[in-house]
Structure formats: C-alpha cells, structure tokens
Amino acid sequence: MSNHFxxxxxxxxxxxxxxxxxxxxxxxxxxxxxxxxxxxxARYGTRTSLKGADSDVSTKGLAETMxxxxxxxxxxxxxxxxxxGKQPHDxxxxxxxxFAALKHYAPELDYAGQVAKSCIHCHQIRDAQRxxxxxxxxDIPAKLLFPYPAPDSIGxxxxxxxxARIRRVIAGSVASRSGLKRHDQIDQxxxxxxxxxxxxxxxxHHARDGQRLVFSIIRDGKAAELTLTLPDGWRNQSDIxxxxxxxxxxxxxxGGMVLLPLSQAEKQQMGIHSxxxxxxxxxxxxxxxxxxxxxxxxxxxxxISFDGRQxxxxxxxxxxxxxxxxxxxxxxxxxxxxxDQPRQxxxxxx
Amino acid sequence: MHSRRFSRCxxxxxxxxxxxxxxxxxxxxxxxxxxxxxxxxxxxxxxxxDLEAGWQAAQVARKPLMVVLRCIx
Numbered sequence: 001m002s003n004h005f006x007x008x009x010x011x012x013x014x015x016x017x018x019x020x021x022x023x024x025x026x027x028x029x030x031x032x033x034x035x036x037x038x039x040x041x042a043r044y045g046t047r048t049s050l051k052g053a054d055s056d057v058s059t060k061g062l063a064e065t066m067x068x069x070x071x072x073x074x075x076x077x078x079x080x081x082x083x084x085g086k087q088p089h090d091x092x093x094x095x096x097x098x099f100a101a102l103k104h105y106a107p108e109l110d111y112a113g114q115v116a117k118s119c120i121h122c123h124q125i126r127d128a129q130r131x132x133x134x135x136x137x138x139d140i141p142a143k144l145l146f147p148y149p150a151p152d153s154i155g156x157x158x159x160x161x162x163x164a165r166i167r168r169v170i171a172g173s174v175a176s177r178s179g180l181k182r183h184d185q186i187d188q189x190x191x192x193x194x195x196x197x198x199x200x201x202x203x204x205h206h207a208r209d210g211q212r213l214v215f216s217i218i219r220d221g222k223a224a225e226l227t228l229t230l231p232d233g234w235r236n237q238s239d240i241x242x243x244x245x246x247x248x249x250x251x252x253x254x255g256g257m258v259l260l261p262l263s264q265a266e267k268q269q270m271g272i273h274s275x276x277x278x279x280x281x282x283x284x285x286x287x288x289x290x291x292x293x294x295x296x297x298x299x300x301x302x303x304i305s306f307d308g309r310q311x312x313x314x315x316x317x318x319x320x321x322x323x324x325x326x327x328x329x330x331x332x333x334x335x336x337x338x339x340d341q342p343r344q345x346x347x348x349x350x
Numbered sequence: 351m352h353s354r355r356f357s358r359c360x361x362x363x364x365x366x367x368x369x370x371x372x373x374x375x376x377x378x379x380x381x382x383x384x385x386x387x388x389x390x391x392x393x394x395x396x397x398x399x400d401l402e403a404g405w406q407a408a409q410v411a412r413k414p415l416m417v418v419l420r421c422i423x
Binding site: 004028069111 | 396403405416419
C-alpha cells in the first residue's frame with residue numbers, strides 16, 4: 001500500500017502556496033494527499049491538547065487514511081464532484097510573505113547561518129492572519145479565533161487508529177441528539193469523503209452556526225444518514241489554550257497571562273463560588289507580553305473577574321471576550337486573589 | 351526505485367524521531383535543522399523540499415502524492 005505514493009517533505013512555509021495548502025497551521029505535523037493535478041484527496045494531522053499526540057493521531061490511523069486515499073485515487077476523476085468541497089477556498093493571500101508581518105523573509109532557508117530563524121513556521125501564518133485583522137482595527141473572525149474545531153466541539157471523539165470511527169459520543173451533546181453512536185464509521189460529511197479526523201475538521205472549520213451537517217455513516221455494516229444542526233456558538237466551545245498561536249492572542253487579550261482553571265476542590269478551598277477561577281500559570285515579563293506583569297499581576301494569582309465578567313470559566317472564553325467584545329486600547333479591570341487577599345488591576349488590550 | 355520509498359522512509363523517520371532527543375540533545379535548533387536535511391536530502395524515499403519534482407513524479411508514476419509538512423521542534 002505504501003509503495004503507491006510519491007512522498008514529498010516540506011520543511012518550511014517560505015513561499016508556501018496558500019492557494020493549495022490550507023490546513024490547521026498550529027500543527028507540527030500535517031500531511032496532504034493529492035492528485036498530480038493538484039486536487040486534494042485528503043488531509044491528515046490533528047492535535048487537541050498538549051498531551052501526547054497519540055490521543056489524536058497514530059501510524060495505524062495514518063495507514064487507514066492512506067488506504068482510503070488510494071481508493072479515492074482509483075475512483076478519480078469520476079468522483080471529482082464529491083471532492084469539490086475539500087479544495088481550498090477563502091483564498092486571500094497567495095503566500096505567507098504577502099502578509100505584512102512576514103514579508104521580510106527570504107524565499108530559501110539560510111542553511112549556512114541562522115537557519116531556524118530564516119524559516120517561516122506554520123503557526124506564523126495564523127499569527128499573521130490574526131494580526132492583519134487586529135491591526136486593521138477590525139474584528140478577528142470566529143473562524144480565525146477558533147480554527148479547525150475538534151470533533152468534541154459537536155460532541156464526538158474519533159478513534160485515532162481509524163480513519164474516522166466514533167469512539168465516544170458525549171452525553172447530551174448535539175451529536176448525541178442527532179443519533180450518532182459509538183462505533184459509527186463516518187463515511188462522508190456533507191457529501192465529502194472523510195478519510196481522517198482532519199477531513200472532518202476541514203468541514204467544521206468552514207461551517208456556520210445553524211448549518212446542517214449530513215453524516216453518511218456505516219453502522220453494523222449498513223449505510224445510514226443522520227443530520228445534525230449546529231447550534232449557535234458551537235465553535236466557541238473549542239479549547240484553543242494548547243495552540244502555539246494562542247501565545248500572541250494572550251498578548252492582545254490577557255496582558256500576557258497564561259490561565260489554567262482551578263479544580264473544584266481548589267475552588268472550594270479558596271471559597272470561590274462563582275464560575276470563574278483561573279490561576280495565573282505564567283505571566284510574561286518582557287515587552288508587549290508583560291502588560292499584566294507591569295500592572296502588578298504575579299504568577300500564582302487567581303483571576304476571579306475579567307471586565308466585570310465572573311462567568312468566563314476557561315482561558316479560551318476570556319480570550320474570546322477580550323477579542324470579540326472589546327477593541328485594542330480598551331481598559332479591562334481584573335479582580336484577582338493572591339492567597340486570600342483580593343487585588344484589582346487594570347490592563348489595556350493590544 | 352520508488353517502490354520501496356515509503357517503507358524505507360518510515361524506518362528512517364522512526365529512527366530519527368526515536369533518537370533525536372538523545373542524539374541532538376547537545377545540538378542547537380539550527381544544528382537539528384541541518385542534521386535533518388543531511389539525513390533526508392539524499393534519501394531516495396523522499397523528495398526533500400521539492401514539490402515540483404513530486405508533481406512530475408506523481409504524474410509519470412500515476413500515483414497520489416503524500417506531502418508532509420513537518421517542523422523541527
């Protein structure tokens with residue numbers, strides 16, 4: 001099976017063709033499967049946390065995806081219409097260098113010099129996309145803030161050793177209500193062949209609130225079709241705290257703080273009864289990442305209110321509020337606990 | 351020549367991934383990038399940073415391309 005591929009390794013994003021290579025730029029490993037005419041058969045590569053990557057990807061899962069790709073290749077071009085949705089769209093920049101933040105990079109790596117610094121890393125593309133919106137004074141679109149939602153954003157988890165088999169349906173979720181069940185094999189989603197978790201995330205990435213998703217599944221050897229309607233705000237449930245690109249969002253939104261929710265036991269011990277209790281796990285000390293530090297925030301402080309909100313239970317929800325409801329330059333009041341002593345500081349968003 | 355490409359490259363990658371934390375522990379990130387290039391540039395299992403050659407090979411061989419984007423962390 002593996003002998004049937006031509007393998008290409010790309011090691012840099014300098015001059016990367018963004019009219020073709022659209023994927024989750026927070027990954028450190030991603031694969032594309034294509035026909036020589038540039039038609040994309042499938043994407044591979046998923047990450048949902050900073051824990052071991054084996055909870056999201058595996059060599060067995062990659063092999064299953066490759067089997068699926070070979071079938072798509074055999075069926076091509078008769079299946080061309082079913083692949084249409086997998087092709088790049090929303091093309092706004094042809095290369096990373098077309099972003100102002102990245103235009104100074106040379107096309108080739110400087111192997112004789114500081115080669116790592118001469119490389120445009122994948123995550124810098126998303127950083128540049130967001131920065132372009134932010135510096136224009138505009139909103140950062142939800143699709144850029146919460147990109148490539150993981151399957152759990154709709155209430156399912158996929159088996160990383162399969163191409164797209166459900167290993168868990170979260171009780172009470174929209175997926176549960178739609179009738180999806182454990183062990184269902186997702187064959188197509190909105191007519192697109194699903195060869196990997198990344199393929200499913202591609203569909204979710206481009207989906208809108210209220211959109212219907214049609215799952216073509218195999219259950220107990222029989223084909224079936226189920227429909228799920230995405231509720232309002234479904235995308236905002238994504239956890240973006242693990243993403244490398246969230247580092248720059250923290251500069252803009254939290255003054256450089258990294259925030260981690262307290263456990264229920266820790267909240268009880270501190271006598272916190274509201275929904276918000278986020279420990280400052282790290283606070284930037286230098287440059288634009290030191291806004292919170294300069295305002296007096298210290299590592300170990302517990303954030304209990306942000307801009308008057310006490311219901312922002314996760315770092316992702318804090319970032320969303322700061323980016324979507326506020327603008328650069330706005331002053332935000334933080335209420336914190338240092339031990340049992342309350343403190344209040346003000347930071348300005350960037 | 352390409353018939354054994356993937357299995358050979360998979361072995362090469364597995365070795366690199368397994369030993370990298372130890373072998374490269376004294377290396378800078380720049381050293382690691384150069385080592386990665388040295389290890390794979392002449393490996394016939396892969397077209398290293400040469401997408402154009404990959405397109406042409408896929409057309410001639412009538413095979414699909416697998417394009418891997420992998421950062422040296």
